[in-house]
Amino acid sequence: MSVFKFLKSKLFFIQIAIAIAGLLIFIFALKYWLGVSTNHDQKIQVPDLHKLSLENVDRTLKELNLDYIVIDSASFNPEYPKKSVIEQSPEAGNFVKEKRKIYLTLNPSKYRDVTIPDLNGSTKRRAISQLRSKGLNIDTSFTYVKDIGKDVVRGLLYQKEVLNPGDQLPLNSIVELVLGDGEGN
Incomplete structure (x- = not known):
């Protein structure tokens, strides 16, 4: 039998119909199985x-x-x-x-810690800018000490205790500046 006669024969169309029916049964079975195994209706x-x-x-x-x-x-x-x-x-x-x-x-249990920079000898304006950029607040009541430089940083205080460069404070802590009064030698 030639190929063209086979393609026109009843046997060929029966095999095509069986293949399509098998494919449809497989698709519906797969869809049902996926719906059950993935809990499709569960929310x-x-x-x-x-x-x-x-x-x-x-x-x-x-x-x-x-x-x-x-x-x-x-x-x-x-x-x-x-x-x-x-x-x-x-x-x-x-x-x-x-x-x-x-x-x-x-939410952490506290603010993160900030390292205190070395501001000794800096101007008040620069020190305030640096401390604010690190996330610290500045107390508006400054402590003045005898010094030749006016508004030059001579130290930092936190809750009346002296801060050293490298000390750690929680973010948003209030720091007080110790400044020169400009009247010293």
């Missing part, structure tokens, strides 16, 4: 975890059969309790499936 709404401690987050997510991962601590935010959730991904209200991981960012 769990992600709760709002903001301002919750890690213990409360653990309890809440275990009840919903969800997991969590702490990815990092952010900058300290005084509006949130210490070591509480600041951000979460996916956001509250989104729908996920069971065993999904919720990524959490926690």
Whole structure:
């Protein structure tokens, strides 16, 4: 039998029909299996975890059969309790499936520490600029000591204690400048 006669024969069309039917059965079976194995109709709404401690987050997510991962601590935010959730991904209200991981960012327990630079001999203006750029606040009541240079930095104080270059202070601490009065020798 030649190829052209076979392509026109009833046997060829039966084989094509069997192949198409087999392919359709395979596709529908695969679709059904994927729907069952991936819990297609299951939805769990992600709760709002903001301002919750890690213990409360653990309890809440275990009840919903969800997991969590702490990815990092952010900058300290005084509006949130210490070591509480600041951000979460996916956001509250989104729908996920069971065993999904919720990524959490926690509030640190305090501001990060800042290293005190060596400002001895600097002008008041330069010292204030440098300290503010590091995230420190400057007390507006300056302490003056006898010195030949007017408004030249002669030291730094934090809560009435002398600061040395390299000391560590929490971010947003209030630092007092010790300045020369310009009347010394």
